[in-house]
Amino acid sequence: LQSEEDLAYVIYTSGSTGTPKGVMIDHRGAVNTILDINERFHLSADDRILALSSLSFDLSVYDIFGTLAAGATLVVPDVTPSPDPAHWAEMVKQHQVTVWNTVPALMQMLVEYVGDERRGMLESLRLVMLSGDWIGLSLPDEVRRQATRAHVVSLGGATEASIWSILYEIGAVESEWKSIPYGHPMRNQQIYVLNERMEECPEWVTGQLYIGGVGLAKGYWRDEERTSRSFIEHGGWGERLYRTGDVGRQLATGEVEFLGREDYQVKVQGHRIELGEIEAAIGSHRRVKAAVVSAVGDRHASKSLVAYVVGEDGEAIEAGELRGFLKEKLPEYMVPSAFVFLDAFPLTSNGKVNRAALPAPEQFASQTPRDVLLPRTPVEEMLANVWAELLGISQVSLDDNFFELGGQSLMATQVLARVRNTFCVEMPLRLLFERPTLEAFADAVEAALHSDKRSHAPQISPVPRDRGLPLSFAQQRLWFLDRLEPESVAYNLPAAIRLTGRLDVPVLEQSLREIIRRHESLRTTFSEVAGRPLQLIATTPDFSLEVVDLSDLAETEREARARQLAAAEAQRPFNLAQGPLLRARLLKLRDDEHVALFTMHHIVSDGWSIGVLMREVTALYTAFVAGQPSPLPELPIQYADFAAWQRTWLQGETLEEQLAYWRRQLAGEASMTALPTDRPRTAARTYRGGLQTFLLSKEASEKLKELSRREGATLYMTLLAGLKTLLARYGAQEEITVGTPIANRNWKELENLIGFFVNTLVLRTDLSGNPPFKELLARVREVTLGAYAHQDVPFEKLVEELQPERDLSGSPFFNVMFAFQNAPEAVLQLPHLTLDSFAADTGTAMFDLNLLMQETPQGLGGVLTYQTDLFESATVERLLSHFVNLLESIADAPDSRLSDLPMLSRAEQRHLLLHLNDTATDYPRHLTLHELIAAQAARTPKATALVFNQEHLTYQE
Secondary structure, eight states, X not given: OOSGGGGGEEEEEEOTTSSOEEEEEEHHHHHHHHHXXXXXXXXXXXXXXXXOSOXXXXXXXXXXXXXXXXXXXXXXXXXXXXXXXXXXXHHHXXXXXXXXXXXXXXXXHXXXXXXXXXXXTTTXXXXXXXXXXXXXXXXXXXXXXXXXXXXXXXXXXXXXXXXXXXXXXXXXXXXXXXXXXXXXXXXXXXXXXXXXXXXXXXXXXXXEEEEEETTOOSXXXXXXXXXXXXXXXXXXXXXXXXXXXXXXXXXXXXXXXXEXXXXXXXXXXXXXXXXXXXXXXXXXXXXXXXXXXXXXXXXXXXXXXXXXXXXXXXXXXXXXXXXXXXXXXXXXXXSOSEEEEESSOOBXXXXXXXXXXXXXXXXXXXXXXXXXXXXXXXXXXXXXXXXXXXXXXXXXXXXXXXXXXXXXXXXXXXXXXXXXXXXXXXXXXXXXXXXXBHHHHHHHHHHHHTSSOBOOSOOOOOOOSSSOBOOOHHHHHHHHHXXXXXXXXXXXXXXXXXXXXXXXXXXXXXXXXXXXXHOGGGGEEEEEETTEXXXXXXXXXXXXXXXXXXXXXOHHHHHHHHHHHHHHHHTOOOOTTTOOSEEEEEEEEETTEEEEEEEEEGGGOOHHHHXXXXXXXXXXXXXXXXXXXXXXXXXXXXXXXXXXXXXXXXXXXXXXXXXXXXXXXXXXXXXXXXXXXXXXOOSSOOOBEEEEEEEOOHHHHHHHHHHHHHTTOOHHHHHHHHHHXXXXXXXXXXXXXXXXXXXXXXXXXXXXXXXXXXXXXXXXXXXXXXXXXXXXXHHHHHHHHHHHXXXXXXXXXXXXXXXXXXXXXXXXXXXXXXXXXXXXXOOOOOTXXXXXXXXXXXOBOSSSXXXXXEEETTEEEEEEEEETTTOOXXXXXXXXXXXXXXXXXXXXXXXXXXXXXXXXXXXXXXXXXXXXXXXXXXXXXXXXXXXXXXXXXXXXXXXHHHHHHHHHHHHHO
């Protein structure tokens, strides 16, 4: 102590994370916590507490001062070199200890030691307080079996907030729980769940946990910089808060659910994952005592999830059993790729799991209960390597199913591209769906190798640059549309990233200039020469990063201005003849906060390309800021080479073979999907748009995924079938056509190129006969696989050859687009920087309706973009509610016929019934509901009758 002022604080060190931190807690905060516990649980002179925590651990503050404040007895055990549950049990019995206060792992060791043969040793315990780590779902009941009158309490908080700030009194453990709830704030303390803008998150939305109230520490001992980082003044509330680094969410009951540490939030296959949520799900298995999950892999390889599991009573568990159990509770991308089974976890001196000491999964590969069937032939071995690389896992067994390992349609396309490059055989995409195990797929490849079915497509090779370069078919259509509407922004592709931390602006500019050098498409402009459009490629990058300084504005004004500029940038048109077709601006909000705006024209880019751009920015900035050269290899081909190859290959017999399929598929009179527009269609599209979002429950999402697996379909196909059911119900149509984008990167050399590769497939499905949903799903699967097999025909070429009736107010063939987002999401990690998305609504819509769905930890989520010239917001909101209701109906009853799947809410159904009863005065009142609907159907057009008939089964239930 350096002065008398220091005596005002309890100063202690917490070193459980490996970084000692002297924390200054004032007496008021410590006394508030002590009195809350003592009064809440009636601590008195009759109580005895076993002081197991070391003096460097904050639990000791309560052990000592809480006990003495109650006049109770402090029982100090002997010092032992390692945890000794036998000694603890003897002390509890000998001194009739009534209060236990430790991390869960030490209590778990104690109840396991006592077991049935020593039952009764812990009967004196009346209060068991557990904190500092995850509490296994079975532990509270195990404690109560040994100490029948024990009250088990979960406590949480932080060393920096006077030990504890939140508690939950654990009663019966519910079967659906994945973890013990974190609970409610303690007396005179607050817990907040806030987003990155320091706004309170709605119920069930994940955010960071902040603590407020009298318990907050003054800060870290003689460490002002660290104090200023962790203890903040919330400007809107005028309250001092501590940033815990924990992640959680507010439940509908008002309790907070702890989801894990921010440190343990990782990205795997483009998805942001809370490791704690997976650990809790594994821990809910009846034969699992405890689980720890980590993500392995470095920045050069895909990360994979590894679960470390301790079974009950050392009981062996099959990895397949755990994997199947987790698929019922979690999205597939959250199911670990590997399981390592241990007798016990390594612990720190304070009893917490020592994650750094967990063994590498390779050390235990032979001990994993799962039987791995190793590849037997060169073909099997090469395919196993391809699957492992794309799926981001270490080992593939011959009996593994590609889709059960996390594969999807996009990855399937990449598998076939690698098969083509490796074996020089062309395999249809349908084959991987029909033979999804490694062994069966390898047999098919072997058979193709010994047949005449060789790939006839020539390799994509560089072409000379000494003459005019043609446009691809897709580029040519956009060039033509630009000539019709030169100022249109419909084909702008914007992206915005918030960068928090120390940004080296010159290095960022250097990184972008190198990307432009690498990718000719970003140096390309388009001119008309002798009546035909050609690509012109500049030899050197002409680029500078524009910086807009907003730091002089007030904080609230800065954010608003940044969003205005982001929206304006997304709406700024390009000049295809002059370029550049990549723009970048940097908005400076503060010295340590910037927003980077990137905008590309679709003629040189697509959604996949934005991911390529972000990944290359990450790699180059990381290298350049460290003074190292570019780590990226030179690209073997460029987009212009692909365009020339496409023009050369896709003609004659090859083109005719592909077109023959589409002529059959799109033959006859095709009509646009009838939609409930609020206004008549205008003569020409304005592309003015709005958007709405929705979320399907996790339970229904998992049921749909399981349905997809059972029916041999992808989740995309199931959702598409659901959407087509909705559209058929809305328009009383038996044939529904929907457009869908496909990456169209069927050659490995195209995967890392920036360019306009994406193609649009036209999926027309017959819904006649009111089939069961499963039958419709089979029809959708057949149509989708057929389209995948003939995806080489560009949409633009399809329009040119089939010449559908054109209408400037909409797209040819379809007016509804559907996509399921499964492209690799760019994982951005830059030195000294935290990166987050910075959303700005572009206010545009390309189609009447454009639905994008993707998996989230909360369930299947979606964004619906719609043309505001046609639809009111309320109409779209109602349509989405019907879609969600319909998907939930499909999840619960996939064998039902389409007309029997309810899509109206209960409130809408009641309103419809009341309306019928109020207005149809000529109907006899003794009619049953079924008879009433039949009578109304006879008096009304088919579409109205169909809607009524679809809903009556709900009432008959």
